Amino acid sequence: MTQAVNNLALLPLYAAAGTALLVLVCDLAFGRFQLFAGVLGATATVFCALFSSPRDTFCSADLCSWVGSSRAALLAALFAALTAGVLALSAGALREGYAPVGEFCFLLTCSMAGGVTVAYAGDLITLIVGLETLTLPLYILVGLRRRLAGGSSAAVTFFLISVISTAVALLGAALLYIATGALHLSALTAGTGRFTHLGTVGTALLIIGFAFKIAAVPLHAWAPTTYDGAPIPVATYLSTASKLGGVIALAAVVQRLDTGPIMAVLAVLTMTVGNLVALRQTRMVRLLAWSSVAQAGYIIAPLAAGSDGVEAAFAYAIFFILLEFVAFAVVVALRGPALDGGTIDDYRGAGRRNKWLGAALVLSFAGLAGLPPGLAGLFAKITVIASLIDTGWGWLAGVVALNAVIALAYYIRVAALLYAPIKPVGISVVDPELLHRATHPRLPVPAAVTAALAVGAAAAIIFGFAPQAIFTLLSR
Amino acid sequence: MIAEVLTPLLPGVPLLLGLVGLILRPGDRGPRRAAAFLGIAGAALALLIAIVLVVVVDAPVQVGMEWVRFGDLTVSLSFSLGPAALYVALAVCVVALCVQIYSVGYLHDDPRYAPYAAQVALFTGAMLLVVSANDLVLLLVGWEVMGACSYLLIGHDRRLPEAPAAAVKAFVVTRVGDVGFLLGIAWLAVDAHTFRIDELLAEPGVHTAAMLLILAGVAGKSAQFPLHTWLPDAMAGPTPISALIHAATMVAAGVFVVFRLFPLFAASQVTLAVLGVMASVTLLLGALAATAQDDLKRVLAWSTVSQLGYMTGALAVGSPAAALFHLLTHAAFKALLFLAAGAIIHAVGTNFMSRMGGLRTHMPVTFVAFVVGLGALAGVPPLAGFWTKENVLVAAAHATEGGGPAPAWVGWMVWIAGLLGVAITAWYATRLLLRTFFGHVRSRTEEWFVGFDDARYEVPPGPAHDPPGVMRWPLIVLAVPAVLLGFAAFLPGFRSALELESPHLGVSIVAPLLLLIVGAGSSWWLWHTAPGVDPAQALGRLRPLFAAGFHLDQVQDLLVVRPVRALADAVRLLDEKVVDAAVEGTGTTTTRLGTVLAGAHRAALPRAAVAVLGGALLLGVLAAIVGVAG
Amino acid sequence: MTVADALLLALGAVAVGSGTLVVTSTQIVRAGLYLVISLGAMAGLYLVLGAELVAWVQVLVYVGAVVVLLLFAVMLTRAPIGPSADLDRPAWPALVVGGGVGLGLAALFVDAFRWVRYGMPAPGTTERMGAELFGNWVLPFEVLSILLLSALVGAIILSRPDIGAPKPTPGPQPQQPTPGAQQPTPGPQRPNVSAQQPDPSPQRVEEPEREKQKDGS
Amino acid sequence: MIGQVLLVAVLALPAAGALVTALLPERTARITATVFAALTLVVAVSSWSSSDVSWLWVPRLGINFHLGVDGISYPLVVLTALLTVLCCAYTVWKVPEGGSGRTLSALILVLEVGILGTFLALDLVLFFVFFEVVLLPMYAVIAGWGGPNRRAAARKFVLYTLAGSVLLLLGVFTVVAAAGTSDMSMLAYGAGLSRTTQCVAFTLFALAFAVKAPLWPLHTWLPAAHTEAPTVGSVLLAGVMLKMGTYGLIRIGIGVTPEGADWASWVLGAFAVAAIVAGSLICLRQTELKRLIAYSSVGHMGFVLLGIATQTTAGVQAALIGNVAHGIITGLLFFLAGAVKDRAHTGNLADLGGLRETAPRLAGLVGFACIASLGLPGLAGFWGEAFAVVAALHRGWTTFAVIAAIGGALTALYFMRLLRKLTHGPATSALTGISAITRTEWLAWSPLIVLTLAVGLVPALVLTPALDSLASIGALR
Incomplete structure (x- = not known):
């Protein structure tokens, strides 16, 4: 009973894993070009995912461990694209020498391979292994700033809580297996008879374990500390790719098992707590972290409706990721060589100094708040609410809507600060504007960062005007 | 054909010229001439049109088109001028022309003359619109x-601190009445599915409530109790404006509207009874209040209130013709009186009779004007007022x-009030004449100023004299109808136009004439026995009450203004x-809440881990209990 | 009650008891040693259940490698062995959570399996495990290789003290970084990026955990 | 075909204008913005009776890019385009403190896109999208160029109105989920939606639009926003943005959920009447010029909502013309208030007085605008208010009609109070020596003055096209 392997189907994974190896080889052979190789490989992965026809493989009977679909291809491509983007964003930091370039790129591309696996995973084991592959390199990447205040605690928090979450997820998978004997996603069913409760709790634990990954409340405690302690590019990856992995895992479970109430509870808690706490943040990355906690709530809200909501959840996740990436990219660009996000007050007047960066941040924040000109975000919000109302979860749609209002309060606070006039300094000077400019120079933005930001922003704008492209890919 | 063209032009020309006049720059020399030209031209053209129409028209002219449609209700831009309305229009135009010409002199040093003249033109046009409208909405346009315009013109005088308040009061009090007017119109229209007056008049049953509401608007505009306080x-407005408001436009509008809609009013006894009570109270209230005023213009103002009582009284007893006739003569003599009063004020620099006296010799023309005007007001035969008042009293009787x-009791009430009014009117008219024109000239010594705080008037230098020609001629022109208009009742054409009964000088004139003599005589006797003393002193303790207009302002303040203000405060507080x-x-x-939650998240790692696991446990238990997979 | 039952009960009691001691002990070395006992008892449980491969992996990896590594790490980083204050935390929340989890799972299993007897499944021999792993679960197994490789590389990075400090930009300033030296910063707005105190403790604390994670997955 | 091009151009021109403006140097940018706005006006005026544009945009969400213009939206479209031109022109002359005029002009154009889109959209979701477009630019305008408390005011504005528009979103999808389409032309007359759905959806719509309109007691964002906003912001806000609420209520509330509207009409009417009276009473006690005018909007929109609530043809027509009239008159009022405030450097009524002594023409215009705003017959404001009352009577709501009419009298009261304080009496120090009206100001104001008169004298301009279109959107009594 050996499984047949269709290597063509596995092309995206090969590309991803190959990228990791390529980076390693480059590092060994040349000691340079690692970043370039990483970006190149990741881009190749994107194309492999998008342009290879998706099909199943690793099948026993009709149950497959590798399930190809255009949705999986899209998600895998997204992982790869995010990896490429994050690599580009780290160019500045790596040039400054905060981490060994080769290892950094290698770890990130390994994570990408995990992500690709998750996207195509057809059974719980592959899914969890893929998730771990996605996450484990990140423990190390987060810890790279361990010499700075917060860096080590970020890594330790992330690590410990992730381990706990994996344990819970594994326990859940085990319980579910006991109850139903199924591990393949397509065969998942609810427990019957006296195994009902076992199956139920197994499902719940599985959900809880995966919910850690997307930092859903009450399983979110790691996210703010970790994001804030991690280098910004890594935080970017955490809040986008890592979250996407969690969403895929959750969706896989939710699609087959009825988890409405627990998803609803999680969603309500997540968005409400996330938004409320975000209101009071003073550090940029913490704010983004809490906002992304809240966004996770919007993402999982449609999952309460089961398989009917999966498409909406993915759509939201994709739009969210685009916008979140742009937001983090701007933070990277604005902060220059500083690896942390700084306080929100550090961004005062930044939009006046740097028009394009300001505009990009406003675009992404508007989108995250679900308002034009961030059309992508608007459509994301519309999708979620439409899907919830369609499936009879009207009250949950109401909660989402209410939270959108709370969220705007902090997004707009930051966005307005970008254009706020400079604070008067204590001493009197002839031209405070000049002094301000002298103390807040326009930091040079590395070309790679600019490129990543431009591509991200362009994608956010294009998909804002043409969201149907994403829906089409997701629905097949 | 020509009538159809001219009818809309009658209000249209002054309105248009008024609007053009508003665009003129205020202040300079050039615009002043242009403004005067526009104003006078507007009134003169309107007069011309009115005269042509009077000559041409023998049956009511109707012309109109659809203006706008709201649902199934059509608002039409339609005009209708019957012979009666034409005479009113004629009166309006004559008075307006006089006022315009007079104003050129009266406001010769006012930098804001240009908007003033334009507003007078608008005012005239609006009144003509009321007169000629055949659609309630169109009428309402003119009405409002x-x-x-009354607001703008009353508040015109910059030197009078009370002018703005008076202007606001005039506008707001009449506007309160207009709430009723609008509702009444709306009610009528909704019931009858039309705004056109001719169609409405053909409508059989109308709501009493609607007519009462319209009456509220009439009370506001025509200064009927209790909305007369404005x-x-x-x-406080310039004197020519007082002439305009009192004689031909504002206050006449209410009476005219009742006249116009009289068939509807006549259908409801209740409405007429209310109108009768209102009229009687207004008549006596105005007359009594006029007895104790020291301000020349205020005497005239209260007399207007009283005379309006006669008109509404005539309407209440079912004689619209008498009302309209009195309206016409009143327009003539009241305009005359006000313009003459303006001449006096111009000459002596004060409004107060206690500072006037002996003006007869210095201002003969004005004196004659006053004699004619007051005679007509009091109803001295054969002046105009005599005939019309007689008509009213006969109708009431x-x-x-x-x-x-x-109902008969309304007739009794109006009749008695009217008779009493005759005596009181004669009394205060005599008092006014004596105190202003007779006695000795009060020289402007130091004590001339004592007790007065109206340093706002510039005291003209030199002795008082008759006004310049531009102000004198209007007086002379207006004196003619004030004397002769009463005889128009003998013209069959005029009579049929107003549907007036032929005058019959029967026994009924005895009582009013006696009362007239009693009133005038007692006033003269009081003045004669104690020269230099105000005859009003004889009123004793009633005098301050009358002077204050029965303190109705305070009552109004207490009952309306303060509650509204308190309510406003309360609502604002609520808001x-x-x-x-x-x-x-x-x-x-x-x-x-965010702060509290954020605070809860500042726990150290181990506790956070425990909390997270606790959350997981909780959700697990929850799942088991709720039965997720149920 | 068969012998197997008795063994299961006894080993379970040992595992739970020593596990409690791991948590409650205030001396870290003792806690480590109790962990050995607990993990060993669990290996025994696996053996009784017939899962021989799992049992030996438990002994080799956990009892042998992980715990030993842990003890080494503790000895290297915390020279004075004895009660340490930061292990002595208020235990109530943890107790509630831990107890809750235990009770909850117990209730769940009791509810599911009641007192029904089950026939033993085929023993978890190495051969069976191998067949299953390379027959049905090839994909996760292969993906695991990426995971392990990245864990390896990660462990190396974390163990290198020179990583995480800014290295001089090549070219204009080819000088070696000296501990405590201030890096020239391109912009004035660079608060604390170049602070460079030697602070080995977090790094070394993380090491054993890293290993554990690597093997655990 | 040409009509479709025009329709798209109505939206594309200002959008392109905003982009171009944002990239040009300061003064050129402001002039360019005005040119684009003027072009948009020309196109908007000529877009009358152009056929619908309908493209599939996002099939998954059922969004059709369905634009169309009819008698209901046309006057508002033209009004929007006109006010935008005036605001842009005004900005060329005077940039309020706080930021560059270029950005302000660009934002004004973006606002125009949103507002025009809302009026033109014939698809529920598209309507919602455009409805949201205006939020952030308006926030930016208030927060960037506003008065001393602009941040709090802007935040209140944006959060409050967003709360309203998310309700709209919920309502939209309640309808779409039940009907399976979001095309308004297919949804007219209720499209067979169940009564419950209609009631739920209408409640959501009514709340959403009531916030936007705003209807008392959901109005509290308005005074703050108006008081702090720069002149052009206030003009656009009061002139056209509030109309999005009332327009939505007519087009969607009555058109899509007629039974719901019928069910709730009594409540809506009661609130509308309460708004009229409360707005007027509050105005009586205001001490700040712009705040007073802002509150007056609450009262005026109360009349509009009363007209809509009656669900009679006359009432809805009254609401339509009331909308347009309020846009014109309040736009003018805010321009004038801005002019006074800019000159006096205070909006406190206690510090203002004697305007007619120092600036007679400005005082005259203020008087004109106030008198127009209090509903003087013959000027634009009259029709909406009077016929809202007529419609209420028609519907049989005597009490409402009476209260509304009394509210009308109160309106006169507070405007008179305003005029008395502002224009009469001796000139205060704040108003002495102020400059005369400039040519640009005349340019910006005169169209509004002319329109006030024109709409007042020829209301058929607005109403005749609307009457035919009303029949196509829903059943009216």
Whole structure:
């Protein structure tokens, strides 16, 4: 009973894993070009995912461990694209020498391979292994700033809580297996008879374990500390790719098992707590972290409706990721060589100094708040609410809507600060504007960062005007 | 054909010229001439049109088109001028022309003359619109534009601190009446599915309530009790404006509207009874208040209130013709009186009779004008007022027999009030004449100023004299109808136009004439026995009451103004402390909740791990209990 | 009650008891040693259940490698062995959570399996495990290789003290970084990026955990 | 075909204008913005009776890019385009403190896109999208160029109105989920939606639009926003943005959920009447010029909402013309208030007085605008208010009609109070020596003055096209 392997189907994974190896080889052979190789490989992965026809493989009977679909291809491509983007964003930091370039790129591309696996995973084991592959390199990447205040605690928090979450997820998978004997996603069913409760709790634990990954409340405690302690590019990856992995895992479970109430509870808690706490943040990355906690709530809200909501959840996740990436990219660009996000007050007047960066941040924040000109975000919000109302979860749609209002309060606070006039300094000077400019120079933005930001922003704008492209890919 | 063209032009020309005049730059020399030209031209053209129409028209002219359609209700831009309305229009135009010409002299040093003249033109046009409208909405347009113009013109004088308040009062009090007017119109229209007056008049049953509501508007515009309080205060406006408001436009509009809609009013006894009570009260109230005023213009103002009582009284007893006839003569003599009063004020620099006296010798023309005007006002035969007042009293006496549209008691009430009014009017008219023109000239010594705080008037240098030609000629022109208009009742054409009964000088004139002599005589006797003393002193303790207009201002303040203000305060408080506080409170509560939650998240790692596991446990238990997979 | 039952009960009691001691002990070395006992008892449980491969992996990896590594790490980083204050935390929340989890799972299993007897499944021999792993679960197994490789590389990075400090930009300033030296910063707005105190403790604390994670997955 | 091009151009021109403006140097940018706005006006005026544009945009969400213009939206479209031109022109002359005029002009154009889109959209979701477009630019305008408390005011504005528009979103999808389409032309007359759905959806719509309109007691964002906003912001806000609420209520509330509207009409009417009276009473006690005018909007929109609530043809027509009239008159009022405030450097009524002594023409215009705003017959404001009352009577709501009419009298009261304080009496120090009206100001104001008169004298301009279109959107009594 050996499984047949269709290597063509596995092309995206090969590309991803190959990228990791390529980076390693480059590092060994040349000691340079690692970043370039990483970006190149990741881009190749994107194309492999998008342009290879998706099909199943690793099948026993009709149950497959590798399930190809255009949705999986899209998600895998997204992982790869995010990896490429994050690599580009780290160019500045790596040039400054905060981490060994080769290892950094290698770890990130390994994570990408995990992500690709998750996207195509057809059974719980592959899914969890893929998730771990996605996450484990990140423990190390987060810890790279361990010499700075917060860096080590970020890594330790992330690590410990992730381990706990994996344990819970594994326990859940085990319980579910006991109850139903199924591990393949397509065969998942609810427990019957006296195994009902076992199956139920197994499902719940599985959900809880995966919910850690997307930092859903009450399983979110790691996210703010970790994001804030991690280098910004890594935080970017955490809040986008890592979250996407969690969403895929959750969706896989939710699609087959009825988890409405627990998803609803999680969603309500997540968005409400996330938004409320975000209101009071003073550090940029913490704010983004809490906002992304809240966004996770919007993402999982449609999952309460089961398989009917999966498409909406993915759509939201994709739009969210685009916008979140742009937001983090701007933070990277604005902060220059500083690896942390700084306080929100550090961004005062930044939009006046740097028009394009300001505009990009406003675009992404508007989108995250679900308002034009961030059309992508608007459509994301519309999708979620439409899907919830369609499936009879009207009250949950109401909660989402209410939270959108709370969220705007902090997004707009930051966005307005970008254009706020400079604070008067204590001493009197002839031209405070000049002094301000002298103390807040326009930091040079590395070309790679600019490129990543431009591509991200362009994608956010294009998909804002043409969201149907994403829906089409997701629905097949 | 020509009538159809001219009818819309009658109000149209002054309105248009008024609007053009408003665009003129105020102040300079050039615009002043242009403004005077526009103003006078507007009035003159309107007069010309009116005359042509009077000559041409023998049956009512009707012309109109659809203006706009609201649902199934059509508002039409339609005009209708019957012979009666034409005479009113004629009166309006004559008075307006006189006022315009007179104003050129009266406001010769006012930099804001240009808008003033334009507003007078608008005012005239609006009144003509009321007169000629055949659609209630169109009528309302004129009705309200008049209100706005009265506001602007009363508040014109910059030197009078009370002018703005008086202007606001005039506008707001009449506007309160207009609430009723609008509702009444709406009610009528909704019931009858039309705004056109001719169609409405053909409508059989109308709501009494609707007519009562319209009556409220009439009371506001025509200064009927209890909405008369604005009129005496409106004296703060320039004197020509007082002439315009009192004689031909504003106050006449109410009476005219009742006249126009009289068939509807006649259908409802209740309405007429209310109108009768209102008229009687107004008549006596105005007359009594006029007895104790020291301000020349205020005497005239209160006399207007009283005379309006005669008109509405005539309407109440079912004699619209008498009302309209009195309206016409009143227009003539009241305009005359006000313009003459303006001449006096110009000459002596004060409004107060206690500072006048002996003006007869210095201002002969004005004196004659006053004699004619006051005679007509008091109803001295054969001046105009005599005939028309007689008509009203005869109609009231006739109504006491019952059988008319109004109940008999209304007839009695109006008749008695009218008779009493005759005596009182004669009394105060005599008092005014004596105190102003007879006695010795009060020289402007130091004590001339004592007790007065109106340093706002510039005291003209030199002795008082008759006004310059531009102001004198209007007086002379207006004196003619004030004397002769009463005889128009003998013209069959005029009579048929107003549907007036032929005058019959029977026994009924004895009582009023006696009362007239009693009133005038007692006033003269008082003045004669104690020279230099105000005859009003004889009123004793009633004098301050009368002088204050029965303190109705205070009553109004107490019953309406203060409650509204208190309500406004309460609502604002509600708005700020409850509605807005709820909104702000939501914000702050949310933020506070955020602070609490953020504080809860500052736990160290081990505790966070425990909390997270606790959360997992909780959700697991929850799942088991709820039965997720149920 | 068969012998197997008795063994299961006894080993379970040992595992739970020593596990409690791991948590409650205030001396870290003792806690480590109790962990050995607990993990060993669990290996025994696996053996009784017939899962021989799992049992030996438990002994080799956990009892042998992980715990030993842990003890080494503790000895290297915390020279004075004895009660340490930061292990002595208020235990109530943890107790509630831990107890809750235990009770909850117990209730769940009791509910599911009641007192029904089951036939033993085929023993978890190495051969069976191998067949299953390379027959049905090839994909996760292969992906695991990426995971392990990245864990390896990660462990190396974390163990290198020179990583995480800014290295001089090549070219204009080819000088070696000296501990405590201030890096020239391109912009004035660079608060604390170049602070460079030697602070080995977090790094070394993380090491054993890293290993554990690597093997655990 | 040409009509479709025009329709798209109505939206594309200002959008392109905003982009171009944002990239040009300061003064050129402001002039360019005005040119684009003027072009948009020309196109908007000529877009009358152009056929619908309908493209599939996002099939998954059922969004059709369905634009169309009819008698209901046309006057508002033209009004929007006109006010935008005036605001842009005004900005060329005077940039309020706080930021560059270029950005302000660009934002004004973006606002125009949103507002025009809302009026033109014939698809529920598209309507919602455009409805949201205006939020952030308006926030930016208030927060960037506003008065001393601009931040709090802007935040309140944006959060409050967003709360309203998310309700709209919920309502939209309640309808779409039940009907399976979001095309308004297919949804007219209720499209067979169940009564419950209609009631739920209408409640959501009514709340959403009531916030936007705003209807008392959901109005508290308005005074703050108006008081702090720069002149052009206030003009656009009061002139056209509030109309999005009332327009939505007519087009969607009545058109899509007629039974719901019928069910709730009594409540809506009661609130509308309460708004009229409360707005007027509050105005009586205001001490700040712009705040007073802002509150007056609450009262005026109360009349509009009363007209809509009656669900009679006359009432809805009254609401339509009331909308347009309020846009014109309040736009003018805010321009004038801005002019006074800019000159006096205070909006406190206690510090203002004697305007007619120092600036007679400005005082005259203020008087004109106030008198127009209090509903003087013959000027634009009259029709909406009077016929809302007529419609209420028609519907049989005597009490409402009476209260509304009394509210009308109160309106006169507070405007008179305002005029008395502002224009009469001796000139205060704040108003002495102020400059005369400039040519640009005349340019910006005169169209509004002319329109006030024109709409007042020829209301058929607005109403005749609307009457035919009303029949196509829903059943009216």
